[in-house]
Amino acid sequence: MLKSGSIKRVRKLIGEQKAKGHTIGLVPTMGAFHKGHLSLIEKAAKECDFVVVSIFVNPAQFAPTEDYHIYPRDLNRDCRLAEESGTDLVFAPSAETIYPNGYSTYMEIGEIANILEGKVRPSHFRGVTTIVAKLFNIVQPDKAYFGQKDAQQLAIITKMVRELNYPIKVIPCPIVRDENGIALSSRHKYLTPPQMKKAIGIYISLKEGVKLIRSGISDFGSVRSLIIDMLNKYGLKRIDYVSFNKWDSLEPALKPDGKVLISLAVKLGNTRLIDNIIINPDTGL
Amino acid sequence: MLKSGSIKRVRKLIGEQKAKGHTIGLVPTMGAFHKGHLSLIEKAAKECDFVVVSIFVNPAQFAPTEDYHIYPRDLNRDCRLAEESGTDLVFAPSAETIYPNGYSTYMEIGEIANILEGKVRPSHFRGVTTIVAKLFNIVQPDKAYFGQKDAQQLAIITKMVRELNYPIKVIPCPIVRDENGIALSSRHKYLTPPQMKKAIGIYISLKEGVKLIRSGISDFGSVRSLIIDMLNKYGLKRIDYVSFNKWDSLEPALKPDGKVLISLAVKLGNTRLIDNIIINPDTGL
Numbered sequence: 001m002l003k004s005g006s007i008k009r010v011r012k013l014i015g016e017q018k019a020k021g022h023t024i025g026l027v028p029t030m031g032a033f034h035k036g037h038l039s040l041i042e043k044a045a046k047e048c049d050f051v052v053v054s055i056f057v058n059p060a061q062f063a064p065t066e067d068y069h070i071y072p073r074d075l076n077r078d079c080r081l082a083e084e085s086g087t088d089l090v091f092a093p094s095a096e097t098i099y100p101n102g103y104s105t106y107m108e109i110g111e112i113a114n115i116l117e118g119k120v121r122p123s124h125f126r127g128v129t130t131i132v133a134k135l136f137n138i139v140q141p142d143k144a145y146f147g148q149k150d151a152q153q154l155a156i157i158t159k160m161v162r163e164l165n166y167p168i169k170v171i172p173c174p175i176v177r178d179e180n181g182i183a184l185s186s187r188h189k190y191l192t193p194p195q196m197k198k199a200i201g202i203y204i205s206l207k208e209g210v211k212l213i214r215s216g217i218s219d220f221g222s223v224r225s226l227i228i229d230m231l232n233k234y235g236l237k238r239i240d241y242v243s244f245n246k247w248d249s250l251e252p253a254l255k256p257d258g259k260v261l262i263s264l265a266v267k268l269g270n271t272r273l274i275d276n277i278i279i280n281p282d283t284g285l
Numbered sequence: 286m287l288k289s290g291s292i293k294r295v296r297k298l299i300g301e302q303k304a305k306g307h308t309i310g311l312v313p314t315m316g317a318f319h320k321g322h323l324s325l326i327e328k329a330a331k332e333c334d335f336v337v338v339s340i341f342v343n344p345a346q347f348a349p350t351e352d353y354h355i356y357p358r359d360l361n362r363d364c365r366l367a368e369e370s371g372t373d374l375v376f377a378p379s380a381e382t383i384y385p386n387g388y389s390t391y392m393e394i395g396e397i398a399n400i401l402e403g404k405v406r407p408s409h410f411r412g413v414t415t416i417v418a419k420l421f422n423i424v425q426p427d428k429a430y431f432g433q434k435d436a437q438q439l440a441i442i443t444k445m446v447r448e449l450n451y452p453i454k455v456i457p458c459p460i461v462r463d464e465n466g467i468a469l470s471s472r473h474k475y476l477t478p479p480q481m482k483k484a485i486g487i488y489i490s491l492k493e494g495v496k497l498i499r500s501g502i503s504d505f506g507s508v509r510s511l512i513i514d515m516l517n518k519y520g521l522k523r524i525d526y527v528s529f530n531k532w533d534s535l536e537p538a539l540k541p542d543g544k545v546l547i548s549l550a551v552k553l554g555n556t557r558l559i560d561n562i563i564i565n566p567d568t569g570l
Contacts, residue, residue, distance in 0.1 A: 007450060011452065100448075102534075103448055104394065104395025104396065104397070104444075104448070105392065105393070105394055105395065105444065105445050105448035105449055106392075106393040106395075107390065107391075107392065107393065108390070108391040108392065108393045108411075109389065109390055110389025110390065110391075111389065112389070126393075133449055134449055134450050137449055137450040137451050137452065138450045138452075140452070159389075159390065160390050163385075163388055163389070163390035164390055164418055164419055164422055165292060165419050165422040165423045166422050167296065167422065167423075167425070249387075
């Protein structure tokens with residue numbers, strides 16, 4: 001496996017692959033790998049000739065009050081896991097390489113970036129879309145892999161790719177969960193065992209919501225209340241949102257009509273956890 | 286010469302050229318060609334195997350009060366001139382193709398877009414950089430050609446390409462002037478013969494400024510006053526700005542130190558005219 005922090009060298013290595021007619025897959029990450037990340041890499045390795053994994057804790061997507069400085073970093077471990085999962089090239093640049101002195105070019109995505117996570121984290125998606133646009137220009141992949149765990153991110157990147165005409169296919173990847181149904185997250189490292197026990201309630205509550213909709217309750221307002229009740233039962237009381245949105249425009253969804261994203265964010269200590277399910281009540285999926 | 290308004294077809298035609306190992310040159314334009322545009326196309330034809338000229342009057346770079354609806358359009362004439370100058374493919378999309386319903390992805394460039402032209406035209410460069418980013422993603426050129434007439438645009442695009450890591454070389458092209466020294470502009474169509482006569486004063490005043498700096502006057506404040514006096518003598522009294530900026534950061538320049546952009550904007554009737562000179566007092570250029 002190759003590894004570089006240099007944009008110039010990465011371009012050269014990828015150029016050699018393109019010259020051979022090889023397809024390029026990109027998995028953009030912030031490192032701190034769990035099985036969710038590795039499932040993206042494995043999928044990319046199956047579908048592409050040459051897999052590039054970027055590892056970069058992107059300061060632009062953290063607010064000054066957030067966990068940029070303590071976000072878990074272990075490049076050696078990540079590189080080992082990346083290699084085992086089928087990575088051909090790790091691109092791990094420094095912050096100075098990505099945002100040199102005087103840097104001021106960002107993406108502006110519109111209302112879809114101001115709701116849900118964007119409401120709580122106002123400049124988060126500006127940072128996400130900017131780093132992804134830069135990675136797209138550096139790596140020029142045929143396909144780019146994003147987890148559904150960050151569903152709003154997936155919807156926003158899909159919109160950006162479509163609207164800016166990037167010749168790239170965005171590949172959504174399913175959420176990977178632990179044996180208790182908890183969606184894997186690098187931020188679980190911040191949680192105590194009792195907090196992890198509470199976190200089990202997140203997916204159970206989401207599934208309860210899905211069950212209610214399947215049983216014929218078509219008023220999402222009621223479903224929302226019942227999900228919140230269930231979260232509370234698990235001791236999850238600091239709820240940022242429980243939301244129903246059309247997939248993938250993220251317009252508000254009031255009742256079953258096409259694909260619906262049910263998403264939520266809760267706080268446990270200083271840690272925010274998010275999770276979601278996308279359902280299609282019309283087709284029963 | 287090929288011609289298309291379809292992104293899909295343009296991608297296909299360019300893909301065929303790339304597969305042959307041909308280099309791609311892009312000349313982004315709003316049509317209404319004069320010799321300035323044609324000099325860009327000719328330069329691209331000399332330097333690249335396959336020249337793409339985009340013709341698109343970009344609504345996103347006009348304010349509602351500006352001349353979007355009356356901007357001169359003559360696609361047949363433009364295509365003829367483009368072909369004569371060495372164009373291989375004209376890309377002339379509709380506004381709906383470029384900005385489909387619900388479109389909301391834009392570039393955000395920072396302070397460099399808020400000064401000079403950006404001060405008078407607040408969302409102008411947001412529109413310019415967005416269409417150029419889209420054209421870069423559609424055409425994926427090796428080189429892109431921009432006239433120095435729009436010096437701030439050239440500086441901003443250069444910055445965007447550098448900061449977003451586009452693998453594209455921005456090629457600046459010198460201003461083309463008529464026999465009276467007036468920088469060619471598609472907006473001259475709006476001017477009466479007496480207004481065109483006044484416009485002669487613009488370049489004469491700029492050159493007077495350069496002469497003063499060369500003669501040893503190093504205080505740009507004084508040079509600015511003298512340029513304004515000279516503009517006034519030619520009946521040019523509605524001056525938006527006469528400005529000295531470091532090239533190409535566009536930071537304010539107070540005295541000779543490296544390359545300096547001397548730029549100005551004046552109004553004649555409802556028409557704004559811009560012109561500039563880039564000098565390097567250190568080297569005498």
